[in-house]
Amino acid sequence: MGEVGKQFFDFPPETKHKYSRKDVSTEGYGSDIIIAEEQTLDWTDRLFLTTSPKDQRQLKFWPEIPESFRETLHEYTTELEKLNEILLKAMAMCLNLEENCFLDMYGEKENATMIARFNFYPPCPRPDLVIGIKPHADASAFTYLLQDKQVEGLQFLKDNQWYRVPLNPEALVINAGDYAEIMSNGIFKSPVHRAVTNSERERMSLAVFCVPNPDREIEPVNGVVNEARPRLYKKVKDYARSYFEYYQRGRRPIEAAII
Ligand SMILES: O=C(O)CCC(=O)C(=O)O
Numbered sequence: 001m002g003e004v005g006k007q008f009f010d011f012p013p014e015t016k017h018k019y020s021r022k023d024v025s026t027e028g029y030g031s032d033i034i035i036a037e038e039q040t041l042d043w044t045d046r047l048f049l050t051t052s053p054k055d056q057r058q059l060k061f062w063p064e065i066p067e068s069f070r071e072t073l074h075e076y077t078t079e080l081e082k083l084n085e086i087l088l089k090a091m092a093m094c095l096n097l098e099e100n101c102f103l104d105m106y107g108e109k110e111n112a113t114m115i116a117r118f119n120f121y122p123p124c125p126r127p128d129l130v131i132g133i134k135p136h137a138d139a140s141a142f143t144y145l146l147q148d149k150q151v152e153g154l155q156f157l158k159d160n161q162w163y164r165v166p167l168n169p170e171a172l173v174i175n176a177g178d179y180a181e182i183m184s185n186g187i188f189k190s191p192v193h194r195a196v197t198n199s200e201r202e203r204m205s206l207a208v209f210c211v212p213n214p215d216r217e218i219e220p221v222n223g224v225v226n227e228a229r230p231r232l233y234k235k236v237k238d239y240a241r242s243y244f245e246y247y248q249r250g251r252r253p254i255e256a257a258i259i
């Protein structure tokens with residue numbers, strides 16, 4: 001999948017523009033979205049494609065170059081859908097909760113939302129000043145990150161310090177998002193992360209976000225709220241909608257869900 005994504009970004013701009021985002025929509029190919037004057041722009045080109053529910057796929061934005069792009073993305077995300085269910089069950093089991101408690105709240109995979117975002121970071125003349133993707137946490141239950149096989153860049157924030165994620169070409173980085181934090185009443189944390197640039201080499205990552213359907217009401221499940229651990233989050237619905245508003249202003253959307 002990584003190779004196929006890279007090949008797409010290697011095509012000349014006029015070829016890629018066929019798949020360009022239209023003004024207000026996030027779907028398609030383009031640079032960072034501008035919604036606020038005071039925002040900082042990320043040093044990146046993106047290709048943003050909704051892959052589930054299947055009837056929401058906008059195939060006009062799905063590259064036909066390289067030829068295998070569409071099929072590869074379909075196969076890759078179909079596998080991740082299965083993995084996501086396994087992970088939601090594992091999350092319950094490791095807290096000694098009923099196996100399906102998170103999965104039942106999240107909803108069946110046919111209706112859940114899945115978004116693939118290819119991030120392409122060209123070499124940047126001033127990596128000391130410019131960031132590839134600014135600090136944020138993901139508005140997903142889980143995010144599956146396929147890292148560049150050769151160029152590092154992803155960092156996570158812990159105790160006010162940035163930690164590098166080392167390269168591991170054989171592995172996916174799986175990141176818990178805000179929905180996992182809310183459903184688990186804060187036991188699983190949705191960490192703040194960013195990607196830095198470098199002056200020498202381009203870098204590509206693919207983030208696949210697994211998000212409950214916007215109709216779903218999401219809140220801490222039974223079993224994670226008790227006297228010792230009071231409820232921390234309100235019930236949220238279609239939380240991802242307001243996400244970009246906060247995100248582009250460098251704020252954490254989960255603030256809105258805290259009681
Ligand atoms: O480029 C990366 O490694 C991180 C991308 C990311 O955090 C995102 O797309 O949400």
Ligand SMILES: [Fe+2]
Nearest residue numbers: 136137138193
């Ligand atoms: Fe992210």
